[in-house]
Amino acid sequence: MAIIKTEALVLRTIPFQDTSCIVKLFTRAQGKISVIAKGARRLKSSLRGYLEPLNYIETIYYYKATRDIQTLTKVDLLQALFTNTTDVESSIFGLASLELIDRVVHDHQHDAEVFDSVVQTLKTMDRHSDNCRVLFIHFIISVADILGYRFETEYCSRCKNRLSSAIYNSGTGQLVCQSCGSYLSNPYKLTESDLRFLNNLQQSSPETVINPVTPPASPDRTIYYMLLAYLAYHIDYPLNLKSLSILSELSP
Ligand SMILES: [Zn+2]
Numbered sequence: 001m002a003i004i005k006t007e008a009l010v011l012r013t014i015p016f017q018d019t020s021c022i023v024k025l026f027t028r029a030q031g032k033i034s035v036i037a038k039g040a041r042r043l044k045s046s047l048r049g050y051l052e053p054l055n056y057i058e059t060i061y062y063y064k065a066t067r068d069i070q071t072l073t074k075v076d077l078l079q080a081l082f083t084n085t086t087d088v089e090s091s092i093f094g095l096a097s098l099e100l101i102d103r104v105v106h107d108h109q110h111d112a113e114v115f116d117s118v119v120q121t122l123k124t125m126d127r128h129s130d131n132c133r134v135l136f137i138h139f140i141i142s143v144a145d146i147l148g149y150r151f152e153t154e155y156c157s158r159c160k161n162r163l164s165s166a167i168y169n170s171g172t173g174q175l176v177c178q179s180c181g182s183y184l185s186n187p188y189k190l191t192e193s194d195l196r197f198l199n200n201l202q203q204s205s206p207e208t209v210i211n212p213v214t215p216p217a218s219p220d221r222t223i224y225y226m227l228l229a230y231l232a233y234h235i236d237y238p239l240n241l242k243s244l245s246i247l248s249e250l251s252p
């Protein structure tokens with residue numbers, strides 16, 4: 001048995017027995033793990049209140065490889081995210097980012113690069129709630145890139161000509177030019193400025209995305225649905241994020 005101390009994000013918490021809870025964490029040291037927080041729902045518990053999604057915490061837990069659920073012993077709050085904003089939409093994009101991580105990262109798959117990327121994204125969303133939509137799109141592109149599925153925006157995947165506008169081919173998970181994609185029904189279409197916008201995001205960090213010198217466009221939500229479809233195609237796993245359906249209900 002080892003004692004692990006690591007930064008973590010809370011993905012979700014479910015009550016367990018009378019006073020405990022089981023918490024799914026995304027940790028920097030070990031990726032996704034489940035821990036039991038014994039007595040965490042007692043009023044006087046030192047763990048109480050910290051084990052909520054959108055909290056960035058430091059944890060200490062006992063780890064045993066043969067166990068599915070590890071034992072949490074200590075939590076320190078590093079930052080409670082989205083507590084100062086009254087903008088519901090920004091918290092929803094924060095939750096959608098966590099949900100995306102929960103779907104694309106396998107249990108015990110250790111990836112500090114993904115962890116740092118999501119922490120940086122959430123912190124930037126917290127500071128710049130007006131740009132959450134752009135930051136979320138940037139996050140999907142970054143995750144796809146880290147997982148080895150870089151989103152190609154420059155050339156048609158079929159004829160290899162440079163793209164001036166594009167169509168997303170959901171059958172192959174790639175972009176094609178207008179003439180190569182003319183037979184596709186109900187395609188996602190990307191204009192020249194959409195392509196330029198996505199291309200810029202690929203070369204940006206969350207901080208430079210919101211750089212006031214190059215104000216981001218206000219992209220339509222079909223762009224992030226297309227990117228989620230793209231990522232889902234390549235990881236071969238559906239990505240219907242519940243948080244985003246809440247958003248559609250709020251502003252159809
Ligand atoms: Zn083409």
